[in-house]
Amino acid sequence: MQDNSLYDMENSLLEDALDADPQADRILEGLNESQHEAVSSELRNMLIIAGAGTGKTRVLVSRIAWLIKHFHIAPRNIMAVTFTNKAATEMRERLALMVGNSVQMSLWANTFHSICLRLLRAYASYAGLIPGFTILDTDSQVSLVKRLMKDMNIDTKEFKPSDIASNISKQKENGIRALAFSKMISAKSPDYVKVTSQVYNVYERVCNQENSVDFSELLLRTVELLENNQEIRELQHRRFKEILVDEFQDTNAIQYRFLRLIAGPDSHVLVVGDDDQSIYGWRGADVSNMRKFLKDFSNVKEVLLALNYRSTQKILDVANTIIGFNSDRLMEKVLKGNFGEGEKVRILNCANNKTESSAVSERIASLHESGVAYRDIAILYRNNYLSLDFEQTLLRKHIPFVIYGGQKFFERAEILDAIAYMRILVNEDDDTALLRIINTPSRKIGPKVVDGLRTIANERNCSLIKAMRLLEAHVHSDNVDKTLASLYKKVAVFCDLLKVLKEKKESLSLSAFADEMLRITGLYQFYQEKDFKEGKDNEEHSRYANLGMLISNIKEFESNSTAPAVSDESAPESTADSDEKKEEDPLLTYLSNITLVSTGELNEDGETASGTDAVNLMTMHSSKGLEFKYVFLVGFEKDILPSRMCAFSDKSLAEERRLAYVGVTRAKTALYISYSQNRSLFGKVEATGASSFLRELVREYKGKHDVPLTIESISSASYY
Structure with a gap:
């Protein structure tokens, strides 16, 4: 040192x-x-x-x-x-x-x-990486796994690439590399585990070749x-x-x-x-x-x-009682509120799921008529499929709502295409990005041309862009092979495009370059025409408009960037951190930042949705860290919460109870818990009834004077 x-x-x-x-x-x-x-x-x-x-x-x-x-x-x-x-x-x-x-x-x-x-x-060099490495987002990781599985002749219908990618990430999160994982496999291992091991070995090698890392690899x-x-x-x-x-x-x-x-x-x-x-x-x-x-x-x-600054005491009493049945707690904590006793928690015993959605929607309408903003109301559920009834009922009643967990801004195809062009400009070894856009928009570079490139890349152990450069050098040599010359002729337009983009990148600001890139690559025109053909050209969130929003996002990034995101110029000199002295490529910094943004924090515009006056619909998992004045916990019933999947596991049952606790403690002013006696699932009506957690709660207060909840039965006739 x-x-x-x-x-x-x-x-x-x-x-x-x-x-x-x-x-x-x-x-x-x-x-x-x-x-x-x-x-x-x-x-x-x-x-x-x-x-x-x-x-x-x-x-x-x-x-x-x-x-x-x-x-x-x-x-x-x-x-x-x-x-x-x-x-x-x-x-x-x-x-x-x-x-x-x-x-x-x-x-x-x-x-x-x-x-x-x-x-x-x-x-980077000490970690076995080349400076300028790129990060694979979830979509790119799954795309790479799918490509490798097809190359390995593994049926992607029998074994979902997303599941294999998830399994690989889990191994990394446990600190297990591909070689170590392969040694854990035996003849008795399930087929999906064996397939994961096979793909993991190739996936690890290809990521190293492409100089890219996924989230778990970081x-x-x-x-x-x-x-x-x-x-x-x-x-x-x-x-x-x-x-x-x-x-x-x-x-x-x-x-x-x-x-x-x-x-x-x-x-x-x-x-x-x-x-x-x-x-x-x-x-x-x-x-x-x-x-x-x-x-x-x-x-x-x-x-x-333990002094709570969010909820009324009756809501906290319900929360304390629910979580009190868990025996694995680090220490007992009883939350005390700072906002008075508040209203009793209302438990809605509904005849069926249609009655439940109608009862909840009617109460939301009444709250809004009394002056409550829609944004202060949330409907929380255990599973995403439970939202459908509420979506349809809210639509009928003309009540605006937003759903967390749908397709997010940076997951949209047009945005992923734009980002893929940016990625190959900072990391030429990123074949996953290249394969996404080599023929988007169409340049008549079909599967046979790509296969020809991949053959050369595999033979020379290089990236596809380097394979193109080898082709270009070959056609300018003395002994030109006609097949190779024909292959180069088909990819030359893309090679020329990359050269132009590199020149623009060096001479323009980040936002100006991105705007020019979308024009030169043809993505602007491609998605504008696509919107027109589908009758979406006048929509607020058309694909073309989304590309414009991307440019706005980049401009905002530029205005907020007062220093390189990952450099640390104040660090002492050493042989290990000399790379920190170098100013990082702003495009690379931007890509790193947006790739690491949690999609759960953004709405479809790439922004937080707090400014929209609409009812919030989300899973209980998604609600953690949030709070709302009025909360409706719906589908609080048998085989949903707790899930039927954890019926025989004390550990899983305890986590489900913690999930219920999280849902309850999102409420500030008033809490409604609803369940159905009968629910239509997969075309069949099944008898359901109250969750065991709810039964525990009601039994705990039976015969007591100071009860923080009230139960209301709602028949189907109430809404028909």
Whole structure:
């Protein structure tokens, strides 16, 4: 390692500047006793168990401000990990108000994936990557898996590429590479496991060839980088003195491994979580990480936040009762409210699903007539298919609504096409991107031409673009093969297009280049004509209009980019981080940012939907982290919640109960829980009835005087 005097000097200068700040104690103003304890605690490892609506974001932000203002920790020595980009942005904005924008800009406040990307950009060569590597979004990952499966003659109808891609990601999240996974396979292994292993081996090799990484690879490769390179690991240990992690109950195995590696012997780690809100076990989240933290980190201080600032007490009483039946809780917490008793929770016992949707829609109409904005109302359900009845009824009643979880802006075909052109301009080895747009719009480059290119690429062990260059060189040589000359003639138009795009990229601003790219490639005209043929040319969200919105998104990115997203020019010099001195290609930075944006945070416009005055429809899983004045929990019935899939698993049953708890605690002012006695599913009417969770709840209050709920039976005749 080189001398760290510059590193120490920077911290000393910042400490001197902060020493003069007399306003540190203002950070503690307005905090309750538990919050005050968490924020002002001495420097040490901490586990903050934060119940729903107890102000954990305020505590996290205030703790970071306290570290800077009171303990004089340099912002660049602080890492704050969030689970969504939206949460990271909110944290930075709130910090800017407390400590100043210039100070907060130098700390790392990002998601796990963004932080790992930042480290991999800085140490690409040490991680076995070429600088400028691209990130495969979910669509690109599935496309690549599908292509490989077809090459391997694996039936994509019997084995869905999306399932195989998901299985590969799960192995990576458990830290298992393709070779290690193949050694775990036996003759008795299920066929889908054997197929996953076969595809995983090829997938790993092709990703390395194409210099691309998927989301899970970002984490796994960073963990391997830190494990295998002591110099880089120790540099991070000196850098990050205070590490804070939000939503800790949602961390998986590889994220926990990363946390243990990034924290040095002199670092302090503060994690905030609520085991009662751990609802993502199905995608790898491990609630036991909270217990592991107490075991693996020394001298951990535990702080409980239980004063709720969101809901009325009757809603909290229902939530406390539901979750109280779980026996695997880290500690018992009873949420106390700050907004009075409130209305009783209304349980709607409906004759059937049509009656349920009508009853809910009528109450929504009445709320709106009384002055409640539609945006303050949410309908939450366990499974997406349950939304259909409510969509149809709301439409009939002319009640506007938005659905979370549909096709998002960056998942649209026209946007994916535009992004694919951008990707090959920053990474010529990205064959997955190239194959998407080599003939979009049509250039008469059919499957036979592509197969010819792939044959050359396989023979020369190179990318398709490099294969085109070999063809171009060949046709200008003395001994020209007619077959190869014919092949080049068919792809020459695309080769020429790439050359023009590269020139434009170097001479124009990012947004001006993107606009020119859409024109030169023909995507503007292609989708304008497609809209016209389908009668969608005058629609607000036509494909052509979406391309225009992409340009607006890029302009917004330009205006908000005050520094390269992953460079860190203040870092001390070393052989390991010299790449950080280089200014990153703005196009590469933009692609990295949009690929890492959680689609769950965006509506179809690529924006948050909070500004639309419409009823919010979403699954309970999607609702986590959100809150609404009026919440309708629908389909709260047998075999739906809890799901019939977890009938024989105590672990799964506990997670389903936590999901119900999350749904209940989204409500601020009033909560409605509805269920049907009969439900039409797959063309058949089945007797359903109340969820076992609801039965537990009602039994608990039977015979008691202070009951926080009321039950209303609604017959089918009420709405017919």
